Each structure stands twice: as structure tokens, then as C-alpha cells.
Amino acid sequence: MFGELVRKKRKEKFLTQQELSERLHIDQTHISKIESEVATPSVELLVEIIKALDISGLELLNALRIPVSAKNEGPSAKLSSTQRLEQILDSIAVIEQKQRDMGQSLQSNLEKLAELREAIVLLKGNVDNETQK
Numbered sequence: 001m002f003g004e005l006v007r008k009k010r011k012e013k014f015l016t017q018q019e020l021s022e023r024l025h026i027d028q029t030h031i032s033k034i035e036s037e038v039a040t041p042s043v044e045l046l047v048e049i050i051k052a053l054d055i056s057g058l059e060l061l062n063a064l065r066i067p068v069s070a071k072n073e074g075p076s077a078k079l080s081s082t083q084r085l086e087q088i089l090d091s092i093a094v095i096e097q098k099q100r101d102m103g104q105s106l107q108s109n110l111e112k113l114a115e116l117r118e119a120i121v122l123l124k125g126n127v128d129n130e131t132q133k
Contacts, residue, residue: 003037005063009053010035024048043112047119057126082131085124092117 010020010031017035021028024045033039034049041049050060092113 001037002063003035005059007035009055023052043116057123058130082127085120088120
């Protein structure tokens with residue numbers, strides 16, 4: 001689970017919850033809740049945690065229990081991690097276009113989607129690199 005990964009990576013870097021929370025500009029209790037799976041981070045915080053702890057794409061996918069490779073089992077074959085990330089990117093593009101079409105002034109949501117897109121593109125690149133090894 002993601003909380004276990006955060007705790008493991010934080011300890012590998014010899015950081016206390018307080019030190020990590022200071023780096024992320026959040027309350028220490030929020031780190032505790034994330035590590036104990038009581039709370040899940042926002043997309044923005046997720047990206048910051050990944051950066052602060054140098055969590056690789058493969059580690060993140062494993063923590064989220066997303067299979068890294070697909071077995072070819074005919075039409076019911078599981079999607080690879082790259083394919084799943086591509087589907088998420090496609091979904092984000094659809095949401096972005098719908099928001100533009102609706103003419104709503106939801107700039108903050110579009111900015112968050114753009115940040116999410118950037119994070120997923122980086123993650124996809126990491127997964128691609130790690131699965132080719």
C-alpha cells in the first residue's frame with residue numbers, strides 16, 4: 001500500500017515524520033495518517049511526496065497494486081501499466097475538453113488536471129524505463 005511505501009522510503013532517507021512534513025509544508029499528523037492508510041494525499045501532495053522521497057514509478061505502481069506487465073491471455077488479457085496510464089491520460093484529455101466546451105471558468109481544475117497529466121507522463125516514462133530493464 002502507498003502508506004507503507006511512504007514510511008519505508010522516509011525511513012530509508014533517515015527522516016522523521018516531522019522532518020518530512022516540514023519539507024512538504026503540511027502537518028505531521030497528516031503524514032502519520034497517510035502512512036497508516038487513514039488518509040490519502042491529494043494529487044498535488046502525492047506528486048510532492050514522490051519527489052521528496054524519490055519514489056520510482058515502479059515502486060508507486062507496486063504500492064498501488066497495479067501490475068507492471070501484462071500476460072498475453074487472449075482477449076481477456078490484463079492491460080499493462082503503460083496502457084493503464086495511457087487510458088488515464090486519455091480520460092484527462094476528455095475531461096479537459098468537456099470543461100472547455102462547457103465554457104465554465106474552472107481554471108483551477110484545469111491547472112490541477114495539467115499537473116496530474118505531467119505527473120502521469122513522468123510516471124509513465126519511469127515505468128517504461130524500468131520495465132525495459
